[in-house]
Amino acid sequence: MTDTTSEQQADIAVVSIAQPLETIADELGRSFAEYGFAVIRDHGIPQDLIDRAEAKSREFFALPDGVKRAYKLEGGGGARGYTPFGTEKAKGAEVFDLKEFWHVGRTLPEGHQLAEFMAPNIWPEEVAGFEQTFFDLFAAFETAGLRVLEAIALHLGLERDFFAPTVEDGNSVMRLLHYPPLGDDAPEGAIRAAAHGDINTITLLLGAEEAGLELLTRQGDWRAVDVPPGALVINVGDMLERLTNGRLRSTTHRVVNPRGEAARRSRYSMPFFLHFRPDYVIEPLASCIGEGQDAPEPISSHDFLMQRLREINLA
Known part of the structure; x- marks a missing residue:
């Protein structure tokens, strides 16, 4: 595996999802098959909501360490609330990532059949408007994600709404990430996010305009991901790679x-x-399994998630 300069850019698709999905589905599919990544414009998440969310995120992470740690839930696998700096490690990594984060999950009504899988959200009292802001952003992310999944379904030759019931009330998580300024006390070899693949179905990323995000190509080179202002980075997760038997790639990436x-x-x-x-x-x-080709055994989404969380020190 070799390193490249940050100026080198992966040839990933940059498309508008405001246009008919039939016109971009195969371009997205090509990009996901080759790189595991694509960039989408016109995603429909209001800019004023994004600006408000960024302000609330900064306000939370500026709180004293002791205040933030009061929102760390022991035994929760980091699924809700605060995860302190120095906690998460990428699979196989020897040192922790240089980041802290907050997780917002789905809010389910009392008595919902899936409530056992999703803990209630917690909210920091110190940041006014935090709950409503991120409740709204969660919903906006989900709407954009469903549109991307429709395009993926079209590319795979499935019914346009194939994925809708598979992700309905899914265990989706929104992460507010803070990478602090680099200090002299960081462990040797530590970086902001070590090489890893995402566990989930697809990831939608806001805030990647600043340099640092890189993906690993099939050739073993690290390539920077170039993101136009206001766009979203989309990448395939391990669950979707498993569903498509590797046709769409969950690509190793890092910050x-x-x-x-x-x-x-x-x-x-x-x-x-x-x-x-x-x-x-x-x-x-079945359409992704070639003649004589092996395929992984069926596994529930929850069992797969827990398996992977143990590997990255969150469960």
Whole structure:
């Protein structure tokens, strides 16, 4: 595996999802098959909501460490509330990532059949408007994600709404990420997010305009992901790769440490990890299994998630 300069860009699709999905489905599919990544414009998430969410995120992470740690839920696998700096490790990594984060999950009505899989959200009292802001952003992310899934279904030759019931009331999680300025006390070899693949179905990422996000190509090169202002980065997660038997790739990616002035300032982003329902059984699509080709065994979305959370030190 070789490193490349940050100026090199992966040839990933950049498309508007405001146009008819039939016109872009195969371009998205090509990009997901080759790189596991695509960039979408005109995603429908209002800019004023994004601006409000970024302000609330910064306000929370600026709170004293002791205040933030009061929102860490022991035994919750980091699924809700605060996860402190120095906690998460990428699978196989020897040192922790240089980040802290907050998780917002789905809010289910009392007595819902899937309530056992999803803990209630908690909200920081110190940040006014935090709950409503991120409740609204969660819903907007989900709407955008469903449109991307419709395009993926069209590319795969499925009914346009194939994915709708698979993700209805899914265990999706929105992460508010803060990468603090780089300090001299960071462990040797630590970076903001070590090489990893995402667990979920697809990820939608806000806030990737600042340099640092890189993906690993089939050739073993690290390539920077170039993001136009206001666009969303989309990447395939392990669950969708498993469902398509590898036809769509869950690509290893990372966030590298910046140099110069950028190293002395924080970096913020907001990924939305769109998940299948916990009771959805991930069984490779028959159309994605070639003659004589092996396919992974069926597994529930929940069992797959827990398996992977243990691998990254969150469960």
